[in-house]
Amino acid sequence: MKSKIGLMLKKELRETFRDKKSLSMMLIIPILIPLMVLGMSALFENQMKADENKYKTIGIAYEVDEVEKGILETLGIEAVYGEVEDLSEQYKNHEIDLYITKKDNAYTINGTNRTSTSYASALVENYIEAYKQYLQTDYLKDKDIDPDEVMNIVTLDRNITEEENFFSSYVTVYALLFIIMAITVSATYPATDTTAGEKERGTLETLLTFPIKSKDIIVGKFLSVSISAAITGFLGLLLMEGALYLSSNMFTIYEGVNLMLSPLNLVIVSLVILSFSLLISGLCIAIASKCKTFKEAQSALTPLNFISVFPGMIAFMMEVKSSRILSMIPFINVTTVFTDLTNGIVDWLNIALMFISTIVVIVIVLWLIIRQYKSEKVLFTN
Amino acid sequence: MLKVENLKKKFIKQTSKNSKEEFYANKGISFEASDGKIIGILGPNGAGKSTLLRMIAGILEPTEGSIEYDGMTHEKDEIVIKKSLAFLSGNTKIYNSLSAYELLRMCAEIYEVPTNEIEKRIENISKTLEMDKFLYNRIENLSTGQTQRVNIARCLVHDPKYYILDEATSGLDIISSQIILDFIKGEKSKGKTILYSTHYMEEAENICDECLMINEGVIIKRGTPDEIKEYTKTTNLRDAFFKLIEGGKNEK
DSSP states (O other): OOOHHHHHHHHHHHHHHHOHHHHHHHHHGGGHHHHHHHHHHHHHHHHHHHHHHHOOEEEEOSOOOHHHHHHHHHTTOEEEEOOHHHHHHHHHTTSSSEEEEEETTEEEEEOOSOHHHHHHHHHHHHHHHHHHHHHHHHHHHHTTOOHHHHHTSSOOOOOOOOSOOHHHHHHHHHHHHHHHHHHHHHHHHHHHIIIIIHHHHTHHHHHHHSSOOHHHHHHHHHHHHHHHHHHHHHHHHHHHHHHHHHHHHHOGGGTTOOOSOOHHHHHHHHHHHHHHHHHHHHHHHHHHTTOSSHHHHHHHHHHHHHHTTHHHHHHHHTTOOOOTTGGGSTTHHHHHHHHHHHTTOOOHHHHHHHHHHHHHHHHHHHHHHHHHHHSGGGTOOO | OEEEEEEEEEEEEEOSSSOEEEEEEEEEEEEEEOTTOEEEEEOOTTSSHHHHHHHHHTSSOOSEEEEEETTBOHHHHHHHHHHTEEEEETTOOOOTTSBHHHHHHHHHHHTTOOHHHHHHHHHHHHHHTTOGGGTTSBGGGSOHHHHHHHHHHHHHTTOOSEEEEESTTTTOOHHHHHHHHHHHHHHHHTTOEEEEEESOHHHHHHHOSEEEEEETTEEEEEEOHHHHHHHHTOSSHHHHHHHHHHHHHHHO
């Protein structure tokens, strides 16, 4: 004899997979994730290149020789020559990105802590370094000394792998948060359909005459909505990994960074997707089953779409660090775990606290729905 | 045997934006239904027929009173009672995205029909109700009459002892109504107990062994159709009903 929960689940899944709207919510939204990853990466790359090329107008308050002119030209610096007072005025008016003064052989970079000044400053340092090297080499040659013997006694190579890359963690966390949002949207439709929709269509009365305990009805509905939500989540994760792989090969901003999730992170993220699917499905069913009509349920569930993502998004933007307490707060704990993982941190206690708090919320929500389905109020809200 | 005693149902009605009012849809209904009988529950819209049948089917909880099926109650033996029941109303909807076959199979499994009997039962019911041509079609593609036949079929699949039929012919054409009436007669001959609510008095007169005339939540007369006609000195249940209502008004 088949279990009643199994029969309910089979019936619910049949209805969900045969409903075009539920199916499209489940499968189409994840397709937006790779588009978002690639789009954000392209945007960052263009911005970076624009920043590098944009801030190169330098004021020079001294006379330059031919060598300096050559270096300035090679580095693409647009030199503006003038008196200190004039250049200072031009800097204030944002006409130049910084200006350089010189006393004897001492150069000074002048400006404030504007972003444009810091980009231009890096260019000026290169110019000064190149000119210094030229003068030193020239001096040594005059003294009949091989410059290589003096200047390259000590060499320096950079062999630093970037553990934290601003762009990679930004794109990965946002893609993961987008998966969370997709799960919420995907759970909303079947949850509405299986509760308020069933009430509106008149099939709920039929269902309540069947010899099935309300517990079995609810668990069947809950599992069916959770499966739909989890399918969206895992499809989103798969497409996100594909998009990250493509991005790491396409964009220079990710050079030296392993953009894709490690196998361990992939397992943890999969578990987070699963637990979040269960949580959001329970909440959606709890809210929608209190509504009389499909439309009313959809309106009631709209805030949940925002609540599921915005607290976490704000926490990420404010660079809130993970903590024991935050790990127990639904919705925010997902973001803190994702942020930790993308920064290479695996805090098992925080992860465990997130799962435990999620399970507690799911149990409470299910208990409340089962109680509601035992009462005739589920049929006659008012 | 089904035994209903002093059944009352209170609802709270919103009368205006800030005020609510209590009202009783059933005000103490008692009756018994023996095996193999068709009991007609007759009355106009709003008389309390559907509330009464929903309480008997276990969908609504009575405010007061008791319902016993062969000594069992919904409170203690909910699942056993529901297995012996079939509830069908004019408003009963079925799952449109399933095919008739899938629905019947699902119902048979829910009612725990032995696995080796399921196919045979579906085949027999399909033949009896002439469903062969659309058995594997989705319900959403069926006509109203065909859908109602599927609805009857899902009531038959677990071979229940009690049928609760609430305005089952409401809104149906003459052919579809006749299918339901034939089905009721057929089940009666098998010894099944049938509670049949309708506001079509002629229909009730033809098939009911006993009638409960209900108005404003109370039974105003109980008896066989002939007894009621004799009591009211009328020739049909329709006139009898009007006479009973008028009598009630005069008494008031």
